Amino acid sequence: MLEIIKNQRSEYYIVNNKDASVCERFAASELEKYLYLSTNCPLPIYSDKCDKYGKEIIIGRARGNKKDERLNNLSDEAFIIKEVGDDLIIDGNSPRAILYAVYRFLEDYIHFRCFASDCETYKEVDDIVFKNEIIFDFKFEYREVYFTDAFTSCFASKNMLNSNLADLGEREGGKNKWFNFHHSFSDIVSPKEYFDTHPEYFSYIDGHRVKEHTELCLSNEDVFKLAVEKVKEWKRNHMDCHIFSVAQDEWMGHFIKMACECDKCKALDDKEEAQSASIINFVSKVAREVNKEYPDVLIHTFAYQYSRKPPKTLIPDKNVIVRLCNIECSWSRSIEEEYRMNPKSRGGLFYDDFMKWSKITNRLYIWDYAVNFRNYLLPFPNLRSMTKNIEFYKKNNVKGLLMQGNFSHGGGGYLDKLKAYIAARFMRYDNLVLEDEVMEFCKAYYGKKAAKAVFDFIFLFEDAVKGYDLWLYDDSDHPMFTDKLEEQAANLLNKAYIETEAKYRFRLGELSLNLAYLNLTRLDMDVKDRNEMIDDFSEAVKAHHITELFERTKLEYSIDVMKKSQYAKKRDNWQSLYYIMQ
Numbered sequence: 001m002l003e004i005i006k007n008q009r010s011e012y013y014i015v016n017n018k019d020a021s022v023c024e025r026f027a028a029s030e031l032e033k034y035l036y037l038s039t040n041c042p043l044p045i046y047s048d049k050c051d052k053y054g055k056e057i058i059i060g061r062a063r064g065n066k067k068d069e070r071l072n073n074l075s076d077e078a079f080i081i082k083e084v085g086d087d088l089i090i091d092g093n094s095p096r097a098i099l100y101a102v103y104r105f106l107e108d109y110i111h112f113r114c115f116a117s118d119c120e121t122y123k124e125v126d127d128i129v130f131k132n133e134i135i136f137d138f139k140f141e142y143r144e145v146y147f148t149d150a151f152t153s154c155f156a157s158k159n160m161l162n163s164n165l166a167d168l169g170e171r172e173g174g175k176n177k178w179f180n181f182h183h184s185f186s187d188i189v190s191p192k193e194y195f196d197t198h199p200e201y202f203s204y205i206d207g208h209r210v211k212e213h214t215e216l217c218l219s220n221e222d223v224f225k226l227a228v229e230k231v232k233e234w235k236r237n238h239m240d241c242h243i244f245s246v247a248q249d250e251w252m253g254h255f256i257k258m259a260c261e262c263d264k265c266k267a268l269d270d271k272e273e274a275q276s277a278s279i280i281n282f283v284s285k286v287a288r289e290v291n292k293e294y295p296d297v298l299i300h301t302f303a304y305q306y307s308r309k310p311p312k313t314l315i316p317d318k319n320v321i322v323r324l325c326n327i328e329c330s331w332s333r334s335i336e337e338e339y340r341m342n343p344k345s346r347g348g349l350f351y352d353d354f355m356k357w358s359k360i361t362n363r364l365y366i367w368d369y370a371v372n373f374r375n376y377l378l379p380f381p382n383l384r385s386m387t388k389n390i391e392f393y394k395k396n397n398v399k400g401l402l403m404q405g406n407f408s409h410g411g412g413g414y415l416d417k418l419k420a421y422i423a424a425r426f427m428r429y430d431n432l433v434l435e436d437e438v439m440e441f442c443k444a445y446y447g448k449k450a451a452k453a454v455f456d457f458i459f460l461f462e463d464a465v466k467g468y469d470l471w472l473y474d475d476s477d478h479p480m481f482t483d484k485l486e487e488q489a490a491n492l493l494n495k496a497y498i499e500t501e502a503k504y505r506f507r508l509g510e511l512s513l514n515l516a517y518l519n520l521t522r523l524d525m526d527v528k529d530r531n532e533m534i535d536d537f538s539e540a541v542k543a544h545h546i547t548e549l550f551e552r553t554k555l556e557y558s559i560d561v562m563k564k565s566q567y568a569k570k571r572d573n574w575q576s577l578y579y580i581m582q
């Protein structure tokens with residue numbers, strides 16, 4: 001036990017190594033900043049070049065502090081918080097781990113929380129008494145919450161996301177940096193460049209080589225050589241990355257044939273009873289070849305749509321990341337619940353594939369989803385299924401998780417900030433109680449007086465979806481949406497709005513856009529002033545800086561669709577704003 005602060009006074013100094021990295025120095029200043037805010041007691045920071053003036057909180061390896069042996073077999077993000085004599089040691093396997101350790105200390109001792117980039121809280125206390133040693137490591141080596149607000153360094157770092165897309169620099173200890181984050185076959189061998197001279201590089205389907213919307217012939221030796229050269233070129237130009245994507249392109253893999261069916265590709269896929277076989281064979285060979293020159297390189301590929309089913313006997317190379325996408329699932333139940341209810345349902349079949357992948361790969365990552373992409377604002381009550389699935393992934397050997405929400409430039413989307421916070425929290429900690437976490441968020445984000453009504457609003461929809469399916473592309477004619485549900489939801493939001501303090505009302509206004517969208521898209525076409533109401537809604541959307549209502553779609557187009565059709569269904573001449581996910 002260490003009495004670090006007593007009655008707002010302290011004998012402690014915070015100390016860095018004189019050669020500490022930018023990130024370790026930032027960790028020290030974050031500790032000082034939040035302890036000061038919480039206790040009104042400023043702890044001086046100095047380097048270990050100074051003599052020891054008193055008791056110390058040692059950040060990283062300063063004062064000759066050696067690495068604790070218990071960190072040896074843990075990841076480079078593992079950390080320890082312990083006492084040695086009168087000193088407190090906050091150390092980790094990397095500068096980023098040390099910064100995470102500081103945030104963990106603040107979470108435990110002043111109840112520090114970063115709920116969103118514009119909402120963080122801590123308790124005001126008079127005493128800090130260190131009691132329990134902590135050694136911590138993450139179950140997921142890659143943690144990414146793909147929501148606009150979660151890309152800020154403030155949110156990502158404090159919620160311990162090592163996210164590829166987040167704005168995490170040297171100060172935050174860097175991140176899990178990828179090159180070419182997703183689909184990449186056409187970047188490796190472009191049909192525009194090669195098809196006319198080498199049609200044999202591309203998918204052979206129904207008697208001919210395909211040029212448009214194609215994949216690669218993965219048994220072709222030249223394609224293999226081009227892929228190896230391309231990955232090496234990427235690596236040479238991006239030495240700070242260690243994950244490179246060699247992954248199928250995204251066309252219409254659910255509906256039309258994509259994989260090459262030339263004799264050689266087909267023979268392997270038939271033998272392995274899965275079209276993922278050619279892909280796994282190919283990327284494993286690429287990984288082994290590239291690793292001869294760059295041993296730290298990992299090759300990422302997808303198990304998605306036509307490649308979701310794992311091969312029967314082939315095993316991915318140890319340096320291949322297989323990212324399995326669960327886009328076919330229903331989000332009203334967890335994957336396990338779906339399987340137990342009906343093993344032959346879409347979710348049940350996904351469960352089967354998942355379990356097989358989890359046995360054959362040591363780097364299984366998951367691409368999961370947490371918003372309705374066709375209608376970003378439409379209530380998409382998946383908090384229960386999302387958190388159960390995160391636990392399920394942890395139990396079953398998953399090493400990385402991306403939770404994709406609305407990541408458009410303006411953000412927004414149903415409960416996007418809450419979902420980003422909950423996803424990040426469940427990714428790093430076990431045994432959390434969803435309802436407690438949501439209530440804590442509601443109190444901080446919407447004000448204590450509104451918290452109960454907002455909590456009830458959130459769980460009203462979570463309860464309403466029970467017994468139904470919930471897909472990523474549902475419209476507001478989903479059977480869970482009824483006039484009665486809308487009325488109950490509106491009453492709760494009104495209650496919250498009246499009861500809370502004025503400073504929280506803008507946030508409640510954003511929450512009410514979800515209900516307004518539901519209401520307006522369900523209105524009959526002949527309701528008086530329907531268009532005017534949609535115009536008012538459009539102004540409110542803009543006041544909250546939301547840029548998209550439908551995924552990758554111009555805002556004006558979406559408003560026009562709402563006016564033209566009930567449930568926003570008439571989407572003629574839709575154009576995709578395909579911006580970069582890197």
Ligand SMILES: [Zn+2]
Pocket residue numbers: 204216217218219220260261262263264265266
């Ligand atoms: Zn082929």
